[in-house]
Amino acid sequence: MRILGCFKAVPALDLLREEDWVADDSLRVDTEYVKLEWNCFDEGALEMMRKLSDLSEGLNVVFELDALTVGGKKADSFLKILYALGFSHAVRVESEEGAYTPPELLAELIAAYIQKKAEAYDVVVTGVQSADASHGKTPYLLAEMLQWPCISQVTGMEPAKGGCLKVTSQTGRGEKVQIVRPPCVLAVGNAPCAYLRVPTLKDKMRLGNRPIEYVDPGVLLSDAGAFADRIETLLALCPVDRSRDTVRIESGSPEEKAKVYYEQYLKGRLLKL
Amino acid sequence: MAIISREQIVEGLVKILGKDQVITDEKVLKESSLDRYRKYEQVCEVYTQPIPAAVVNVMSAEEVSEVLKFANENEINVVPRTGHSAIEGGLETALKDSVVIDGSGMNKVLKVDTYNMQVTCQCGVPLQALDDMLREQGYTTGHSPQSKPLAQMGGLVATRSIGQFSTLYGGIEDMIVGLEAVFPNGKICRIKNIPRRAAGPDIRHIICGNEGAICFITEVTMKLFKWQPENNRYIGYKLDDQYMKLGFDCLREVMVAGYRPSFARLYDAADANMHFSGWLEEGKAILIWMAEGPANITPAIEAGIKEMMSKHPELEEVNPALIEKWYEGLNWGPEQIAEEAEEIKATQNIGITTEVSGSWDNIYEIYKTSCDRILAEVPDMTLMGGHSSHSYINGTNMYFVYYYNIVDCAPEEEINKYHDRINQIICEQVIKYGGSIVHHHGLGKARAKYVTQEYGSSYYMLKTLKQAFDPNGIMNMGTLIPLRK
Numbered sequence: 167m168r169i170l171g172c173f174k175a176v177p178a179l180d181l182l183r184e185e186d187w188v189a190d191d192s193l194r195v196d197t198e199y200v201k202l203e204w205n206c207f208d209e210g211a212l213e214m215m216r217k218l219s220d221l222s223e224g225l226n227v228v229f230e231l232d233a234l235t236v237g238g239k240k241a242d243s244f245l246k247i248l249y250a251l252g253f254s255h256a257v258r259v260e261s262e263e264g265a266y267t268p269p270e271l272l273a274e275l276i277a278a279y280i281q282k283k284a285e286a287y288d289v290v291v292t293g294v295q296s297a298d299a300s301h302g303k304t305p306y307l308l309a310e311m312l313q314w315p316c317i318s319q320v321t322g323m324e325p326a327k328g329g330c331l332k333v334t335s336q337t338g339r340g341e342k343v344q345i346v347r348p349p350c351v352l353a354v355g356n357a358p359c360a361y362l363r364v365p366t367l368k369d370k371m372r373l374g375n376r377p378i379e380y381v382d383p384g385v386l387l388s389d390a391g392a393f394a395d396r397i398e399t400l401l402a403l404c405p406v407d408r409s410r411d412t413v414r415i416e417s418g419s420p421e422e423k424a425k426v427y428y429e430q431y432l433k434g435r436l437l438k439l
Numbered sequence: 440m441a442i443i444s445r446e447q448i449v450e451g452l453v454k455i456l457g458k459d460q461v462i463t464d465e466k467v468l469k470e471s472s473l474d475r476y477r478k479y480e481q482v483c484e485v486y487t488q489p490i491p492a493a494v495v496n497v498m499s500a501e502e503v504s505e506v507l508k509f510a511n512e513n514e515i516n517v518v519p520r521t522g523h524s525a526i527e528g529g530l531e532t533a534l535k536d537s538v539v540i541d542g543s544g545m546n547k548v549l550k551v552d553t554y555n556m557q558v559t560c561q562c563g564v565p566l567q568a569l570d571d572m573l574r575e576q577g578y579t580t581g582h583s584p585q586s587k588p589l590a591q592m593g594g595l596v597a598t599r600s601i602g603q604f605s606t607l608y609g610g611i612e613d614m615i616v617g618l619e620a621v622f623p624n625g626k627i628c629r630i631k632n633i634p635r636r637a638a639g640p641d642i643r644h645i646i647c648g649n650e651g652a653i654c655f656i657t658e659v660t661m662k663l664f665k666w667q668p669e670n671n672r673y674i675g676y677k678l679d680d681q682y683m684k685l686g687f688d689c690l691r692e693v694m695v696a697g698y699r700p701s702f703a704r705l706y707d708a709a710d711a712n713m714h715f716s717g718w719l720e721e722g723k724a725i726l727i728w729m730a731e732g733p734a735n736i737t738p739a740i741e742a743g744i745k746e747m748m749s750k751h752p753e754l755e756e757v758n759p760a761l762i763e764k765w766y767e768g769l770n771w772g773p774e775q776i777a778e779e780a781e782e783i784k785a786t787q788n789i790g791i792t793t794e795v796s797g798s799w800d801n802i803y804e805i806y807k808t809s810c811d812r813i814l815a816e817v818p819d820m821t822l823m824g825g826h827s828s829h830s831y832i833n834g835t836n837m838y839f840v841y842y843y844n845i846v847d848c849a850p851e852e853e854i855n856k857y858h859d860r861i862n863q864i865i866c867e868q869v870i871k872y873g874g875s876i877v878h879h880h881g882l883g884k885a886r887a888k889y890v891t892q893e894y895g896s897s898y899y900m901l902k903t904l905k906q907a908f909d910p911n912g913i914m915n916m917g918t919l920i921p922l923r924k
């Protein structure tokens with residue numbers, strides 16, 4: 167079974183000093199000095215993929231794990247770690263360092279990559295949302311573009327008979343376990359293990375330097391060359407005005423105040439309903 | 440080992456201190472049997488050391504004196520404690536039915552004397568609280584270990600700790616003025632606060648660095664300095680990892696030229712990557728300085744260092760703002776400790792440090808050969824690197840940082856399979872090249888086994904000190920001097 171894990175490397179925002187949480191002239195918070203880390207949901211998702219592969223040992227199924235990110239050169243070190251952890255293929259869709267890619271575009275790029283691939287993927291695994299943009303839309307948009315079903319808030323995956331997966335997810339009403347026949351998109355939520363295992367230095371040397379596949383985003387999009395135009399830039403922030411007038415009903419007993427309140431402020435509104 | 444029963448120990452302590460100050464809760468006792476030297480056992484909640492009979496909270500030098508007298512008469516091993524941030528086994532209760540004497544309740548700042556530029560406080564004053572309070576008034580102790588949010592004055596003096604700004608302010612041994620300590624026979628001794636004296640040996644150094652194996656520190660007077668962060672200047676350069684030897688030489692050049700930056704660091708690429716990966720390319724080491732002090736001095740230090748470094752084409756200057764922002768987030772508090780525990784449990788990957796020192800002519804060999812040997816001899820390593828963070832006119836320290844996966848290994852075996860093995864390699868290389876096996880964490884129990892090699896012929900002096908002050912062997916046995924098996 168071929169599984170593609172999609173992830174994002176994000177700035178470790180908890181290392182940002184309080185006084186640096188300010189927008190600069192281009193309305194961005196400068197996170198350049200903090201290190202990058204796995205987006206938390208993606209980290210749990212990638213570890214889940216590794217565990218799935220561990221669980222398959224002794225079974226008659228092989229899980230081939232690939233990884234894809236849309237990002238700048240700094241993401242390469244993350245892809246190398248995945249190689250060292252036994253991932254078969256690592257892909258970086260090239261974009262400018264730190265550029266904001268809206269979820270619609272992100273999903274389109276991933277979908278296009280999957281569709282252009284000669285060997286079909288069976289499953290795509292993502293985190294439910296990223297820590298920097300927090301849209302929580304990419305997996306759903308991706309599933310729609312691929313015309314695949316999507317399970318969100320996934321907390322576990324296990325091999326199941328007949329080329330299926332046993333997928334556990336959290337729902338509003340509790341935990342749900344489903345036997346799923348691929349293809350599907352699985353969006354991992356609060357994984358029980360949120361940390362990715364660490365490769366040894368020996369594995370890094372042995373496996374970590376395999377070539378990363380670099381993909382020009384323009385080649386993936388139907389309207390070639392439009393990639394740069396579609397990278398959204400924040401132009402302005404307009405706070406929503408939620409201020410309200412306050413009136414203090416000063417004198418009188420509580421009963422009198424309640425009466426004034428009803429007559430002058432509440433009655434009219436109730437009549438309108 | 441105690442000549443009375445566990446129950447009698449508790450009874451005796453209750454008689455001295457009252458019930459409320461004598462803790463016998465099982466969980467507290469277990470957690471008090473070890474420190475971060477056995478970090479993996481701590482995380483797994485596996486306790487291999489003898490569980491103490493009690494933890495006692497002392498509130499005055501007189502109480503400490505009474506407890507020590509009782510312990511001395513009944514040959515009970517005691518382990519002094521304040522912030523509980525020790526990382527070399529100094530807090531392990533190595534003997535059966537030990538008593539942990541906790542001074543963290545003695546947390547009063549007794550006097551801030553800004554005319555004589557000194558501050559007096561009890562042993563349980565947390566350094567972070569003290570320095571924050573002083574900074575509000577425009578002063579600082581100048582002491583800033585990474586454990587500032589955890590450590591307290593007693594432990595900081597007992598371990599001969601050092602802070603990030605040591606190149607300017609020195610280690611704690613340069614900052615202490617006077618001290619009060621209680622010895623095993625109950626004698627309370629005060630060393631008065633004076634700027635200097637030549638009245639015999641400097642007896643402060645019997646107390647400073649004693650690691651709870653000679654006396655219990657109850658009060659500390661430290662020097663004060665002006666806090667003027669507005670004048671701080673930051674200087675940074677990146678260089679290829681292969682130029683680490685040059686990096687050490689650059690640190691040396693600055694020291695030898697007579698500059699006193701407060702902060703002087705060299706990170707190798709592996710270590711640098713953990714801190715600066717947001718902007719530093721893989722494979723790059725980094726050199727950092729910070730100048731602190733009066734407004735007319737810091738620009739001069741900055742200019743001087745820059746001029747010297749401009750002669751090295753291998754160095755590339757980095758934006759100083761990146762260094763400034765990074766260093767402010769360097770300290771570790773309880774939050775980071777808790778997060779680390781979660782990560783270790785989840786990944787079975789653990790990070791440990793070992794700090795040593797060497798002269799300028801051997802520090803690179805110590806660094807290089809230790810790293811090479813560890814990588815060749817220890818399995819499951821996931822990171823091996825380090826940094827130099829405290830420089831002197833005649834040498835510098837090396838702070839080894841290493842991570843490994845714990846594979847097929849019970850919690851109680853981890854220390855033998857990995858941690859001690861790595862420590863051993865580092866200590867062997869340090870001894871071979873002539874450095875010191877401990878730069879600032881203390882010998883604790885982890886490295887006590889190397890004490891005779893570390894001290895050579897002067898071990899006689901350390902042993903005599905211990906025997907003279909602690910003839911019954913009740914003070915933190917196994918620390919500084921190993922237990923005879």
Ligand SMILES: Cc1cc2nc3c(=O)[nH]c(=O)nc-3n(C[C@H](O)[C@H](O)[C@H](O)COP(=O)(O)OP(=O)(O)OC[C@H]3O[C@@H](n4cnc5c(N)ncnc54)[C@H](O)[C@@H]3O)c2cc1C
Nearest residue numbers: 521522523524525529584585586591593594600601651656
């Ligand atoms: C995340 C982290 C970062 C660290 N960074 C640094 C650093 O930058 N620089 C540095 O020097 N150290 C560092 N350390 C080590 C540690 O914080 C220091 O050794 C510190 O001085 C210990 O202070 P404490 O109050 O926590 O002492 P404890 O942990 O309570 O005790 C430490 C030792 O001192 C003895 N002791 C404690 N109180 C007394 C007393 N009142 N009288 C006699 N003996 C006593 C104990 O028996 C023990 O041997 C770090 C530790 C951690 C966990």
